[in-house]
Amino acid sequence: MAASAGAAVSVIETQELTKRYRGGRPAVDRLSLTVPEGAVFGFLGPNGSGKTTTIRMLMGLIDPTGGTARVLGHPMPRAARTVLPQVGALIEGPALYGFLSGRDNLLRFDAADPTADPRTRRARVARALDRVGLTPAAAKKAKAYSLGMKQRLGLAAALLQPRRLLVLDEPTNGLDPQGMREIRTLVRELASDGTTVFLSSHLLDEIEQVCTHAAVMAQGRLLTQGPVAELAAGARGRLTVTTPDPADARHVLKEHGITVLAAEGERVTAEPPPPETDLADLTAALVAAGVRVRGFGVERASLEDAFVALTGEGFDVAG
Numbered sequence: 001m002a003a004s005a006g007a008a009v010s011v012i013e014t015q016e017l018t019k020r021y022r023g024g025r026p027a028v029d030r031l032s033l034t035v036p037e038g039a040v041f042g043f044l045g046p047n048g049s050g051k052t053t054t055i056r057m058l059m060g061l062i063d064p065t066g067g068t069a070r071v072l073g074h075p076m077p078r079a080a081r082t083v084l085p086q087v088g089a090l091i092e093g094p095a096l097y098g099f100l101s102g103r104d105n106l107l108r109f110d111a112a113d114p115t116a117d118p119r120t121r122r123a124r125v126a127r128a129l130d131r132v133g134l135t136p137a138a139a140k141k142a143k144a145y146s147l148g149m150k151q152r153l154g155l156a157a158a159l160l161q162p163r164r165l166l167v168l169d170e171p172t173n174g175l176d177p178q179g180m181r182e183i184r185t186l187v188r189e190l191a192s193d194g195t196t197v198f199l200s201s202h203l204l205d206e207i208e209q210v211c212t213h214a215a216v217m218a219q220g221r222l223l224t225q226g227p228v229a230e231l232a233a234g235a236r237g238r239l240t241v242t243t244p245d246p247a248d249a250r251h252v253l254k255e256h257g258i259t260v261l262a263a264e265g266e267r268v269t270a271e272p273p274p275p276e277t278d279l280a281d282l283t284a285a286l287v288a289a290g291v292r293v294r295g296f297g298v299e300r301a302s303l304e305d306a307f308v309a310l311t312g313e314g315f316d317v318a319g
């Protein structure tokens, strides 16, 4: 078991964790990551940034070429037999039999677990189906499930036993907005029961909506990690002016030394004004120049702003 004394227990802790596949630059490069107990931890990065490789090392599926990883206080992959029974994982989509019903798929998963008591199997499966909202569809063949239902069935499989940690690799990938919402709700529910959730995503707003903590990866390297609120607070917000006169608005902003970032339709976005600028003076200047102002405000920084500030580039979801 992990050390239980003290408040700040790390469920995942890596030091300089590195994976170099044959040739080329490292897919994961000296990654030092700390996932606190009880967190919903978002592991964020564009495609190819090393998220799946990291998860595979954490789960003992591949060996690192450098550094160390501890999961639930134990070294991985050495302690895989102790650690993995306490971890529910959904990696690269669940392996389901399409010709079996959702319920029968779970019965099969449960039967493959040597520690699972066969006498309580049906009850366990019923509880897991209920947990993910699949009871009404339990008798349907898995091949008739939507992608979202398949993901939920995969989660149900991961939840057959009580888990201290859930590891979900891109759990909403390919889902429609409704399916994404369902998974997000489920993740929140699981976290409220005290399970630590580690989920990877290439979607910034998904991480912002569901995660308490995040780490940002790019090209195998860790750019930053910490509580989501702090990450976003580290970046500067944005000034937005809504006006039917965007060209004039741009002009006035530039005159005040403010860098305009974009103008789309009636929305002009810009870097926030320097601290010494009084926002009241700025609106007065806009109005004095004949700019009809419909809206004016400084928006709080998002995780995307933080990412842009860190890399100097936009967060390219297509990778």
Ligand SMILES: Nc1ncnc2c1ncn2[C@@H]1O[C@H](COP(=O)(O)OP(=O)(O)OP(=O)(O)O)[C@@H](O)[C@H]1O
Pocket (backbone or CB within 6 Å): 021, 022, 027, 045, 046, 047, 048, 049, 050, 051, 052, 053, 054, 202
């Ligand atoms: N088995 C492998 N052999 C060689 N290179 C690999 C292998 N698996 C991944 N890579 C490379 O390692 C890098 C990181 O890939 P990885 O899959 O870990 O990224 P990711 O962030 O999970 O992206 P995705 O969301 O696309 O899976 C990529 O450049 C990828 O091409």
